[in-house]
Amino acid sequence: MERAAVSGHDHGHEHGPGGGLGLAGPIALLVVLVGVAVAGTLAGDALDGPRLGAFATVFVSIVVQALPFLVLGVLLSAAIVAFVPRELAARALPRNRALAVPVAGAAGMALPGCECASVPVASGLMRKGVAPAAALTFLLAAPAVNPIVLAATWVAFPGRPEMTLGRLVASLAAAVAVGWLWTLLGRTEWIRLPGGGDADDGRPRWLVFRRAVAHDFLHAGGYLVVGGLLSAVINVALPPHWVDSLAEQAILGVLVLALLAVLMCICSEADAFVAASFTQFSPTAQLAFMVVGPMVDLKLIAMQVGTFGRAFAVRFVPVVLVVAILMSVLVGWVLL
Amino acid sequence: MSRALQAILLLSAAALLARLAVTGEYLYYVKPSMLPALVASALVLLALAVFAGRDAWAAAEEGPDCDHAGHGHGHGTPRAALLLALPLLTVLLIAPAPLGAFSAQRGSPPPPAPAPAGGFEPLPAGDPVEVTVSEFVRRATEGGGPTLAGRRVVMTGFATPNPDGGWWLTRMVIACCAADAYPARIAVRGADAPPADAWVALTGTWVEGTGSDDGLLIPAVAADAVEPIARPASPYQR
Structure with missing residues (x-):
């Protein structure tokens, strides 16, 4: 049975040796990176009002746009953790893992969230x-292929259904x-x-639910802010x-x-419009x-580091990036 | 991270959304249709903050040992969660304004939506007739010129200096949030440039042929009058 380790329950408290430091390291690094990036952007002639103002507006807008979706996500997640019986979650997907993956991908089409x-x-x-x-396939597919995103793409590329x-x-x-x-x-x-936490350990489900919501929100939210900061720096620092x-x-x-897609952090519901603005680039x-x-x-x-840990993110992110680029080239070559 | 601190961070996220919703400043950042989602999220976060605060209170009364032995999940919260206070501090201390001339100079718009099947409807009656900057640009660049020709229009936007001389009447267009904003721009002829970022109501007439002739897709308007106005509550257009 494949099951990821749950810290806190299985490994004791985070402030044990290793656990706390393991998280503090990347956080310190991120904070330093952001600090340097912000200082670099705002130094010298860049310390003018308009640039700082645009930076602040873009930063706050990324966070404000994302927060309702994050709240929705942690509510759903906590509801799954607290109220869905373990047997049901296991039965919802085919037992065959190779088959469960595409089913999870198709399930991603049904969740219109960012x-x-x-x-x-x-x-x-x-x-x-x-x-x-299966969960990771769902994670990748849900924001990329849900109906709202596809409809936005349709509108952003009029007369080009192949996009x-x-x-x-x-x-x-x-x-x-x-x-x-x-x-x-x-x-x-x-x-x-x-x-x-998990409902199966005998605590009241409501307590499990609300603790999980707060806990998940705090885990992902801080990192969301990190991502927003970096992206806002990119937005105002790159020469047009x-x-x-x-x-x-x-x-x-x-x-x-x-x-650019990695750096700009645009919601999947809006990115088709930005993609359409790159008119000089190939459709692929x-x-x-x-x-x-x-x-x-x-x-x-940033949110994956916060939610799944650094050891996961350093392996997962490069693989996803390479596979996504390869698939785009392949599909672009055949279709576009 | 103590439960009390967690409660404060949850509260700061709730306060950010509540403040933007109450003041109407959320329109500087996201689409008008986001308002219900912002209010609902603020309420959820407020409830979480209240519960976390109550837990902190209870834990303090029981003594620190109980918290360690009992649930203890709070200790797993990464220190990055402290950054959740940053957006609220930014709004309170920097008081950001809607994106303006700085962003309008830098951005590059996508091609406007093509003409509707069957061509553009004539503009509504009226002299001058009110149109949006992006609608004007779309008609001028996508073959709707005949519907603009000879019609006096009035448009609201802010002034952006053209780096190559002259100025544009501009409006930022957002699809989702200000991070994906791009400018709709009209070159203004026959009127002195207002200060950058000044909001104006411009009355004028399309300069026939402009917009599709230069590849930049920036049409020109011959201005009759340029009146300063207050910044509209909803600064972005779709």
Whole structure:
């Protein structure tokens, strides 16, 4: 039975040797990085009002836009943890793990939430005993291929239905491929779930529920702020049109827009409009922007570090990035 | 991290959303349709803060040992959670304004939505007729020029200096939140530039042929009058 370790319950308190430091390290690093980035951006001539103002507005807007989805996500996750019987969670997916992965990917199409909601929900599913491979596929697929996102893509690329189709196919393929890779190579000990508790230990369910909500929110929320800070720095620090000169190179163009998707942290419901604005780039590069963004961006990476631990994120994030780019290129080559 | 501190952080997130919703400043950051979600989230977070505060109170009365032996989950909270206070501090200390000329100069808009099937409807009656900046840009660039030709229009937006000289009447357009905002821009002819970021109501007429002739998709308007106005409550357009 594949089941991720739950810290807090299984490994005692976080302030034991290793546990506390293991979290403090990356946090200290992130804080220093953000501090340096902010200081660098705001130093010198950049310390003018408009730039600082735009930075503050973009930073707050990313957090304000994400908070309701994060709250929804932690409510769902805590409800799964506290109220769904363990047997039901296990039975909802096919027992065959190779088959459970695509089913989880298809299930992602039904949850119209942004990526901020899917991180805590995936964590709740794992705590309930759902195989990590299936939960991770759900985590990747839900923000990328839900109906709202596909509709937005349809509107953003008028007269080009192949962009919406390409997004659906490439995103699902990437999510399922990562799930299968995890089934083959993944190790559960890489994942450290926040110890939000489980209803099966005899405590009142309501207490389990509200503790899990607060706990999950605090875990992911601080990291969401980190992602928002970094992304806002990028937004005001990059010179305008710096990418335009790279647009004509086929492969470099794909990589540049994929990198930009990671840095800009745009909600999956809005990223199609931004992708459409990169008119000088190839359709494949625009597709890569939309496939990578909902799966890997600074705010997601930060929240995954907070929710699943650093050991998980350093392995998961690069793999997802590579697979997402490969799938975009493949689908772009066939369809676009 | 103590339960009391956790309660304060939850409260600061609730306070951020509540303040933006009550003051109407949420419109500087997200779409108007987000208001119910913001209010609901603020209430959920407030409830969580109250419960966490009550737990902290109870734990303090029982003594520190009980908390360790009993549940003890609070200790797993990463210190990064402290950053949850930062957005509220930013709103209180920096008091951000809606995105303005700085962002309008830097952004590059996506191509406007193409003409509706069957062509553009004529503009409503009225002289001048009120249109949005983005609608004006769309008609001028997507073959709706005949519906603009000869019509006096009035549009509200803010002034953005064109780095190459002159100025644009601009409005930021958002799809989701201010992080994905892009500018809709109209080059203004025949009127002196107001200060950057000044909000104006501009009355004028489309300069025929502009918007589709230069690849930049920035149409021009010949201004009759430029009146300063107060910043609208909802600064962004769809």
